[in-house]
Amino acid sequence: YKNPDVTKREITNVLNQYRDLRPKLEPFVFNNGEQRDLLNLEGTIPVTYRGNQYNIPICIWILDTHPQNPPMAYVKPTSSMQIRSGQYVDTNGKIDLPFLREWRHPHADLISLVQILTMTFGDECPVFSRVPPRGGPPPYSTNSGVGAAQPPYPPTGAVGSSSGNSPYPPYTPTSTSGYPGSSYPNPPYPPSGYPGQNYGGTGTVTEAHIKASLKSAVEDKLKRRLRETFAQAQAEMDVLKRTQTDLQSGKVKLEKMLTDLEEEKTDCEKNLFLLREKSSEVQEALRKIENEDELNMDEAVVTTTPLYRQLLNSFSEEQAIEDTIYYLGEALRKDVIDLEVFLKKIRELSRKQFMLRALIQKCREKAGLPPLA
Numbered sequence: 001y002k003n004p005d006v007t008k009r010e011i012t013n014v015l016n017q018y019r020d021l022r023p024k025l026e027p028f029v030f031n032n033g034e035q036r037d038l039l040n041l042e043g044t045i046p047v048t049y050r051g052n053q054y055n056i057p058i059c060i061w062i063l064d065t066h067p068q069n070p071p072m073a074y075v076k077p078t079s080s081m082q083i084r085s086g087q088y089v090d091t092n093g094k095i096d097l098p099f100l101r102e103w104r105h106p107h108a109d110l111i112s113l114v115q116i117l118t119m120t121f122g123d124e125c126p127v128f129s130r131v132p133p134r135g136g137p138p139p140y141s142t143n144s145g146v147g148a149a150q151p152p153y154p155p156t157g158a159v160g161s162s163s164g165n166s167p168y169p170p171y172t173p174t175s176t177s178g179y180p181g182s183s184y185p186n187p188p189y190p191p192s193g194y195p196g197q198n199y200g201g202t203g204t205v206t207e208a209h210i211k212a213s214l215k216s217a218v219e220d221k222l223k224r225r226l227r228e229t230f231a232q233a234q235a236e237m238d239v240l241k242r243t244q245t246d247l248q249s250g251k252v253k254l255e256k257m258l259t260d261l262e263e264e265k266t267d268c269e270k271n272l273f274l275l276r277e278k279s280s281e282v283q284e285a286l287r288k289i290e291n292e293d294e295l296n297m298d299e300a301v302v303t304t305t306p307l308y309r310q311l312l313n314s315f316s317e318e319q320a321i322e323d324t325i326y327y328l329g330e331a332l333r334k335d336v337i338d339l340e341v342f343l344k345k346i347r348e349l350s351r352k353q354f355m356l357r358a359l360i361q362k363c364r365e366k367a368g369l370p371p372l373a
Helices: 004-017 110-123 156-162 207-291 306-333 339-367
Strands: 021-029 035-049 052-062 072-075 081-083 127-129
Touching (some): 004 035, 306 339
């Protein structure tokens, strides 16, 4: 199937509402001899006809191009039933509704088709009970359900020639299993022929009778059209409701996305504002540095208290002595100075460095700083 998800969803909706229908996968032979395995829904649908409820056996074949093309619906009577041809059902059981001729997806679906069949058959029952020979079994028992054997359909070629629509499924002698039984008792089907009317004891048809008959026929036709139109409108409403739900969900998602974008935009504007401020500060600092004279490194660092000034000066002097001792060692190694001068200078610098380190340690204790490692 070209659209398996849509087909599966529509079949599931039908089976959830009409429990007596069963899905099957069977071969279908077209007029040109081509054979395909197609799904069909076979079983019964409940129909209320003149105050009584009947189970009408039907079979709906679903094409592999569903839902772009309409399904094919048939009435499949049992051996105790006979097809009553009418406005929407021919003598071979082919169902032809305006709903099928005007099939448009997504406004039309399988559940809408079954609902329209239920209402249409409620106005014009497509089957009636066979009249058995005298002394034979009753035409339709309330306990027999619709599980009787099914008569074979006409050959494919004959059916195709009698109707311009798609052919009937081929008859296979082995598929004579009955339809699933109903959960409630079924009253007998309407008797053969259309019910007659009693025009009085004289049996004379008057003008009033003809007017009443025409009026009744017009009313029935209008009711059928109204019910079919209502069912189609209801199906369209269901589709529109589902579309509205999807649109509402999409609207919520779009609103959330817009809110997130607005928040990100606000954050970006804040960061851009801070970046411009910092850039202005950097530019101002650069201009000041360019306009000032040469910077004195001794005056660049200013301490907050005399204790910190003493600590800074002692640390700087101690580091300078450390560098001096290193360079004196390099001078001794290169024979720039002799050993006696080296030892004399090292002794003086070491004594001074010791005193500076002791002073640094004392200042750090007074300032509450941790001792040096």
